[in-house]
Amino acid sequence: MSNYTIGGGFSGENATVQSAHDRPNTITSGHKACQGCGEALGARCVLDAAYRLTGGKIVVVTATGCLEVFSSVYPENSWNVPWIHSLFGNAPAVASGVAAAFRRLGKEDVRVIAQGGDGAIADISMGCLSGMFERNDDVLCVCYDNQAYMNTGVQRSGVTPSFARTATTLPNGVYFGNEERTGKNVPKIAMAHGIPYVAMGSVGNIRDLEQKVVRAMGIRGARYIHVHVPCPLGWGYPTSETIRVARLAIRCGLFPLFEAENGKVVGSTPIEDQVPVEDYLRTQRRFAHLFGKNAPVNALESLQNMANENIDEYRLVGGLAHE
Amino acid sequence: MLHQLEGSQAIARSVALCRPNVVSAYPISPQTHILEGLEGLVRSGKLESCEYMNVESEIGAISVALGAESAGARSYTATSSQGLLHMMEVVYNVSGLELPLVMTLGNRAVGAPINIWNDHSDAMAARDAGWLMFFAETNQEAVDLHILAFRIAEETQCPVIVNVDGFILTHAYEQVDLPSQDQVDEFLPPYKPNTSLTVDNPMAIGAMVPPEYFMEVKHLAHRKQEQALEAIENLGNDFYNKFGRNSGGLVHGYAIQEAETVVVTMGSVAGTIKDVVDELNREGMKFGELSICCYRPFPVSAIVSALKNARKVIVVEKSLAIGLGGILSREIELALNGLDVQMVSVVAGLGGRNITKAMLKECFLKKSSGEVTFLGLDEKLVNSNIGSGL
Ligand SMILES: Cc1ncc(C[n+]2csc(CCOP(=O)(O)OP(=O)(O)O)c2C)c(N)n1
Ligand code: SF4
Ligand SMILES: [Mg+2]
Numbered sequence: 001m002s003n004y005t006i007g008g009g010f011s012g013e014n015a016t017v018q019s020a021h022d023r024p025n026t027i028t029s030g031h032k033a034c035q036g037c038g039e040a041l042g043a044r045c046v047l048d049a050a051y052r053l054t055g056g057k058i059v060v061v062t063a064t065g066c067l068e069v070f071s072s073v074y075p076e077n078s079w080n081v082p083w084i085h086s087l088f089g090n091a092p093a094v095a096s097g098v099a100a101a102f103r104r105l106g107k108e109d110v111r112v113i114a115q116g117g118d119g120a121i122a123d124i125s126m127g128c129l130s131g132m133f134e135r136n137d138d139v140l141c142v143c144y145d146n147q148a149y150m151n152t153g154v155q156r157s158g159v160t161p162s163f164a165r166t167a168t169t170l171p172n173g174v175y176f177g178n179e180e181r182t183g184k185n186v187p188k189i190a191m192a193h194g195i196p197y198v199a200m201g202s203v204g205n206i207r208d209l210e211q212k213v214v215r216a217m218g219i220r221g222a223r224y225i226h227v228h229v230p231c232p233l234g235w236g237y238p239t240s241e242t243i244r245v246a247r248l249a250i251r252c253g254l255f256p257l258f259e260a261e262n263g264k265v266v267g268s269t270p271i272e273d274q275v276p277v278e279d280y281l282r283t284q285r286r287f288a289h290l291f292g293k294n295a296p297v298n299a300l301e302s303l304q305n306m307a308n309e310n311i312d313e314y315r316l317v318g319g320l321a322h323e
Numbered sequence: 324m325l326h327q328l329e330g331s332q333a334i335a336r337s338v339a340l341c342r343p344n345v346v347s348a349y350p351i352s353p354q355t356h357i358l359e360g361l362e363g364l365v366r367s368g369k370l371e372s373c374e375y376m377n378v379e380s381e382i383g384a385i386s387v388a389l390g391a392e393s394a395g396a397r398s399y400t401a402t403s404s405q406g407l408l409h410m411m412e413v414v415y416n417v418s419g420l421e422l423p424l425v426m427t428l429g430n431r432a433v434g435a436p437i438n439i440w441n442d443h444s445d446a447m448a449a450r451d452a453g454w455l456m457f458f459a460e461t462n463q464e465a466v467d468l469h470i471l472a473f474r475i476a477e478e479t480q481c482p483v484i485v486n487v488d489g490f491i492l493t494h495a496y497e498q499v500d501l502p503s504q505d506q507v508d509e510f511l512p513p514y515k516p517n518t519s520l521t522v523d524n525p526m527a528i529g530a531m532v533p534p535e536y537f538m539e540v541k542h543l544a545h546r547k548q549e550q551a552l553e554a555i556e557n558l559g560n561d562f563y564n565k566f567g568r569n570s571g572g573l574v575h576g577y578a579i580q581e582a583e584t585v586v587v588t589m590g591s592v593a594g595t596i597k598d599v600v601d602e603l604n605r606e607g608m609k610f611g612e613l614s615i616c617c618y619r620p621f622p623v624s625a626i627v628s629a630l631k632n633a634r635k636v637i638v639v640e641k642s643l644a645i646g647l648g649g650i651l652s653r654e655i656e657l658a659l660n661g662l663d664v665q666m667v668s669v670v671a672g673l674g675g676r677n678i679t680k681a682m683l684k685e686c687f688l689k690k691s692s693g694e695v696t697f698l699g700l701d702e703k704l705v706n707s708n709i710g711s712g713l
Contacts, residue, residue, distance in 0.1 A: 059520045082520040087416055100347075127383065
């Protein structure tokens, strides 16, 4: 069962943390994120759920990027949790250090979360991230994937999708955005380390995301959640459309929601009403060059193939959800 | 108690006496034996309540230590040369966050060309990074400086680098006196962090600071280092009273009272220089030696008062600012600004080049041309390359 309501409607176990009148509010309003920022919403959902579950016993390590810049410009601060920002490229290692300290100081009840954008986590921290995974340090790492370096003005990252327009993959009639089938799959890299828990979540499905956080926090060792967080500024869509865009990414299959334990996929969130990738792509200016007179011939087909591969691999349509 | 130990093992044992909670380091010559020593002490249970973290890189090593320190654990790391440069972004971050981390630097040249031998190029890359920096002259002083380093770091809330000459000290077997655990415990109380990540008092560490406040933050960091001079001197005295050794403090003078010419240096080469000073003085000359033990903060007053009677100051350093010349010599020159002394700048021992007594003696007696002297330089090789159109 999936739940597309953020506001409530379900009670008890089915209610979202976000719908509760006393939600923890780990990131207070008043920060400097753009209106409709998917990353701000994603971080709030993840941390509120972790906070609720642990009774507030979390420490958060944040990498440089939009999330850090919009929330912590002195003398203001949006964080209602113990929080540290060190650098762009070392959040997983800093978190490993915090966890090591807590282990030695007898404070293992306090849980450590490392978080950052796709540039931080998937690219520049990859070495530290792999180290944290392979040592199985007791850290949950969350990557808020808006598919580019937003904070520096929307440049390509290692997880920018095929054909997407960024400031460093501008379509010009010869090139059609980001190179086709480049980039890396960080959840699979995480799974290859055999860590106890890996998941993909999205702000398009808050309840699913919260449940994944709850599951991750119930486990000790290295855990990874990759969260799809649309960015109105970088992707070029109206600020009111973040949730709709995120849901279309799920529904077309380009962003599969699944969970893996010890390196094996154990469940996926089924697509309830599948749409062609075109429905998703048409919402965003970063894909606008794929339509109209000068559109490349095979781009839509190629992206649809990628979605279909996901649908097959994770059995997203008519397949099995959690066993 | 006296032990016959390799320098690195002595340092590892000394760090262990300081009871760190988290140690995280990455192998690089000549520092490697220190981390192996510590890992061994943790694994054998001799160093209790300590997590030894095997990491994937130096940026990982110091970031783990940064995280641990910010969570309230006494932490330690060690590196050399390329490893320090690989860490560098985090080196600045640690001091900016005011985390009292202690790091050993087994001093080594920086490539290219790759070279594993000793000089002070690595240390000089960190001289403006906001850390306190000490240079050990002997293995005994290396042992003592580590105990002092944790105390100084935690009292001043500044991170400390202890510089130890690679191979010359790290791999030399010498007799050292390792204090007892009780002695060290008495000198170094358990770590009580000023600020740390705790759920009882949540705070945000590492905010972005805009132009309206940034200058003040940096000014305060500078002032804090200046104030640390007094603490470093006092703790050096405390150390002397407790352990009976004159390790630490700001500067160490040798035969300096009567000296007309004083040779200033840092690190292990001071031993050779003192031998030369003795020889020259036996021949009726008036030489002295001054070791800069505390390099950051730069102890200007202590240097001035040690050198105020000298007519000539020869700075022998294992570092070079390419395009400028000596580094320490320029700093000493600035410190002595206004005093009537002749300055001689000698760059020596780069990349592990031998420094012999004969070379030093000849150099000290030569009339200075005012140019930087490169001790033991193969002029023929250099000139043939310049001739070939360099
Ligand atoms: C070592 C280093 N390199 C580059 C930067 C500049 N920089 C800051 S944030 C950023 C991109 C952030 O991208 P991402 O992690 O995806 O976060 P987003 O802003 O997209 O949320 C870059 C390149 C930096 N701060 N540090
Ligand atoms: S640029 Fe994108 S990620 Fe950054 S604050 Fe704005 S909406 Fe959020
Ligand atoms: Mg991003």
